[in-house]
Structure formats: structure tokens, C-alpha cells
Amino acid sequence: MFLINCPYCGERDQSEFSAGGEAHIVRPKQPTELSDDQWAEFLFMRKNIKGIQLERWNHAHGCRKWFNMVRDTSNDKIHGVYKMGEKPPIK
């Protein structure tokens, strides 16, 4: 449990948010041309990093907007938030 600094609303309790998983998984541009392997990669395979991870969150019980977060999954420390379409604040 932690506090999340929503880029639109400010700092709120984590229970107001829902987690959307790994960020920057690009939706295939030509879905009809994808092989089964590529579909599996897109739909199911995840890096599931222990350490700094880029992920999507939604302020479900607030502004209902999606945004991105940089979080260390080994200790739940948040290293920054950024809006959809923006570049991550760290690489």
C-alpha cells in the first residue's frame, strides 16, 4: 500500500487506483498479419521485472484518467509518474 501522485489530481491513496500492468506494449498495427508467436507475445508474455518497471495505472475512483508510472517492484517505491504519450522520466 502506498500513495500515488496522480498527474491530474495530486497525491492520493493507492486504493483509489487500479493497476493496468506493464506499459508501452504496442498494439499491433497489422493484426491480420501476426503469427501465433507474435500474438502470444503481445497478449500474454510479460517481463514481470523485479526492480524498476514502467507500468500503466488508472485513477479509477478519481479523475478516471490513465497515466504511466515508474515503480520499483522490489520495494514499491515510486520514482515518478508521467502522462500517456510522454517519455519515461528515467530510462
Next chain:
Amino acid sequence: MKNKYSIFSLIKNAFSYHENWQRAWRDPEPKKEYDAVIVGGGGHGLATAYYMAKKHNMKNIAVVEKGWIGGGNTGRNTTIIRSNYLWDASAGLYDHALKIWEGLSQELNYNVMFSQRGVMNLAHNLQDVRDLKRRTHANRLNGIDAVWLNTEEVKKFCPIINTSPDIRYPVLGGTLQRRAGTARHDAVAWGYARGADSMGVDIIQNCEVKGIKRNRDSVEGIETTKGFIKTKKIGVVAAGHSSVIANMVDIKLPLESKPLQALVSEPVKPIIDTVVMSNAVHAYVSQSDKGELVIGAGTDAYVSYTQRGSHDVVEGTLKAILELYPIFSRMKMLRQWGGIVDICPDASPIISKTHIKGLYFNCGWGTGGFKATPGSGDLFAHTIANDEPHKLNADFNINRFVSGDLVDEHGAAAVAH
């Protein structure tokens, strides 16, 4: 050779004030090379090593564990054992495990305190009733004992449940698997460790895997905090940390690791002599032999390796517990903890070869792996020893996420787990 545990050894050791018990397993330094190495010394990993030595005569093997054996999810679960899964593949897998559980204490000469006290799954709405009845029929077609209980029968089986029709989620009935129950989780790890060790398996604790050495398409050994160990076969049974190992060899797994919480109350006199689970309100409860209520909560929605969880998850679970069991309203909770569970998109495990020769994964057990410990070990041992899956775990291969042939137990089994 290990001394046999019996009433006579107990009496004999009483005369020496229990100071001369033989240690249950050795604490060896790793050899330079093994025929196979199991990564992860939890219940599943130790069971794998035990069956490799016992059934496949592979005795020059090691189990490496980064902490101490049984210190991960094996010691953190709510010890529930059942096999009432919906799909044929799952029913085969989990009932295989349940059948081994039934003779496990005798086989290991170690009391795992397996108690077939029954597991009851409650239905709270019409869809629950339909789903659970359907599952009861599916179970019986697969030879798994299951019965449907109406509300009065639920009340008779577990009198402390509030079956009043005017609560928020009234109890409309439930299923009961009488062969299901609980076991002592630590004893499972210790029993398998003792059994494997007595056949020559090296159990190496405080030994973390740092890398996997490979030669193109096959493995050559592992880098650990205790040096390099050469081996041609590596079985990874690292639960929540499976992806960490997989990332070392650039294999992507369909897993997300999340904290799953449990908690126990202060000990009280016997009040609930079975296991009651409710999927809809997400609460399950049993009572340990010490008298503590053992309560399972849910997972957090986000990836985390912290072995703790959010308070709101515990709060939600306890609200549900209190509605179902108003009698518990003044109980104090003593301890709360989290374990990191590796969850597959279809809520079924992976017991599989990989495209790298000699590298095998047993993972994705998610929130319900403890019940499968003996079966998982047996089937994974078969898979590693023969370099091909047993028919019972053939469906649980890694390629099902490419072929689409998922074993979709999410929401179909009794879940909650």
C-alpha cells in the same frame, strides 16, 4: 542411512532428553558437477528432487535455495488441499496430487498432518449455484468426490455460518469435497527434504542463482553465490521469482508476480472443523491445530516482490468473514503476511520443457500451488528425467499460450484458491 521415526524412537530419545536426535538432512557444500540441479527449495522443488531420486534413480542431483528451505510460499500459504477443479486436465493433475497426499506421511515416514476435514465452497447468487452445480457434475464424471449441499445442509455441516436470507450475500448452498482438507505446510518441506537427502540429494541453502550458462541451445550450468555448478539439466521451481530466472536466459513467461496475503487470529478452542471458501465474497477460513483461525485474503492488483500486501485487501476479506461468521467479531488478528505468487493468465500452472535443451520450468501455480505439491514434484521429476512430459502434465506446457489451448480455470474452478 536415516533412523526411522516411530513410537520406539520417540521413547528411546526421551531417555536422553531428546538431545541426540539425528539431524534430518545434511548441510553440504555444492559439488562441482551434478546430473541435474533444481532451483528453488520449496515444497515443489524438494518433492521434485525426491521423486527424481526415488522413481528415476537420479541421485547425483542438488536443490539450490537462496534462503532456507520452505521459507517462501511453502511456509506462507493457508495449507488448503482439494482437487475439485472443473476441467479434465486440472482434475487429473490435482487429483493425482490428492491421491499421493493420502499416503504421504507413511511414504515419507514424516507426519505431514494431512487432515481430510473437507472443503466447502459456498454459493451466494444464482450464477454461483449454476457454476458450482456444474462443477460438481464435472468432478463426479472425473471420479472426484463432490456433493451439492443446500442451505440447510451447509448450516448443518458448519453451524457457525450465518445462513440468514437477509445478509448482503446470502448463502444459497455450497459444494463439499470430503477428501479435501489441510496439511502442515512446513512438515511437507521438511519431510521431502529428509527423504531426498537420505537418497543422496544435496540440499544447498543460502545459495542464490545469479546466472545460467548456456551453449547455444543447451544449458551448461548455473552461476551461484557459492560458485559455478556444472550441470546439463536445470529444473526451475522458483514460484514468484520464476520470471527473474527466465530473464537470465531471455525467456519470457506469461507470468505476473503479486503479493497474496494471509492472516491468523489468536488461538481459540475448536470452533470450525472444516475449510470453508467463498469465491463471491472472497473469504476462506479454517482452524489450525493450535486453534488459530487461518484466513486467506486476495492478491494485490499490481506486480510486486515485497512479500507484503495492501491493507485494503485484508480489510475487504475480514468484512466478508464477519458477515458470514458474526461469531468472530471480537477475534483479534495476530499475524499477517504476504507471499509472492506467479500468476498465469489462465490460472493454471506451467510444468514444461523450454526451447533451451535441459532447461525446465515448473511455475505459474499462482494462488493455489500448495495443494499440488506432491503431484507437481512427481510430474516435474518425470518431465526432467525423461525429457518429455507425463500425460498428466502434457496440457500444462508453455506452448499453450501460442496455440491458444489454455486450461482456463479462472472463474471456472472453485477458485478463490
